[in-house]
Amino acid sequence: MWRGVTRRRPFLTGGSVNRVGTVQRGKMVIYAIRQFEDGTQLINWNTEQPRDDHKPNDWATPGRIEDFIEPFQDWKFDWLDIPQLFADAEFIMEYPMVDRDPVDRWVWDRIALMGDAAHPMYPRGGNGGAQAILDAECLSELLADEEDFRAALREFEDRRLDTVNKIVLTNRSQPPDYIIETVDKLTGGEPFERIEDVIDPAELAAISDRYKAVANYTLPEL
Ligand SMILES: Cc1cc2nc3c(=O)[nH]c(=O)nc-3n(C[C@H](O)[C@H](O)[C@H](O)COP(=O)(O)OP(=O)(O)OC[C@H]3O[C@@H](n4cnc5c(N)ncnc54)[C@H](O)[C@@H]3O)c2cc1C
Structure with a gap:
């Protein structure tokens, strides 16, 4: 998966979230994440294609256009020129499409896992960060209400583990796309x-x- 951000004038409605293509033949997700005063926007884009080779899952691996453009080189829509979007990118990053099998435990006595440490998932449902926030909301409420913090950690696991593990598996088998x-x-x-x-x-x-x-x-x- 290669992703980047490009500053340009708005396209379509200016607020459209676009999912284009298929994983097998090359897929993109494209949407605006910032509006500038001069009328331009920062467009976030992400591309996916099946590959046998992949780099380690490091957030900071730079991406090179020549490594991923092949399925997208003819994607010149009347609403957006995709090769141009890549060429004008402020930066491009590469990241493998990886997750981890769900685990049956997040809490050991005084220690609890949460967020990606507990449940890394494919970023296909826009959900990894969202679930990390819900973990934090749940845990902070329990810690505020419960005097025995070990009990709060156990309750956190009881409330969240099964729910989030189902999302991890659904992101593999039947994500929104x-x-x-x-x-x-x-x-x-x-x-x-x-x-x-x-x-x-x-x-x-x-x-x-x-x-x-x-x-x-x-x-x-x-
Ligand atoms: C391409 C892509 C697109 C995504 N899109 C979405 C989306 O649209 N919506 C969504 O909700 N989620 C999305 N996600 C998932 C989301 O980014 C993660 O689920 C989220 O960042 C997890 O947050 P976290 O705080 O648990 O972990 P992280 O964001 O990984 O934070 C952990 C932090 O701990 C730091 N750290 C590690 N080791 C140490 C150490 N020893 N000491 C101190 N610090 C340390 C790391 O540097 C890092 O800053 C996407 C992920 C990817 C890869």
């Missing part, structure tokens, strides 16, 4: 006019709702 993979299989990768002709809208909603239910993204939970 499972919708794209499903439609790609149904169409054989061929263009189509109306998504309703390819897949029943109820099935689309069901795929999305399944992830929301696992990740507690349902409206009542929020």
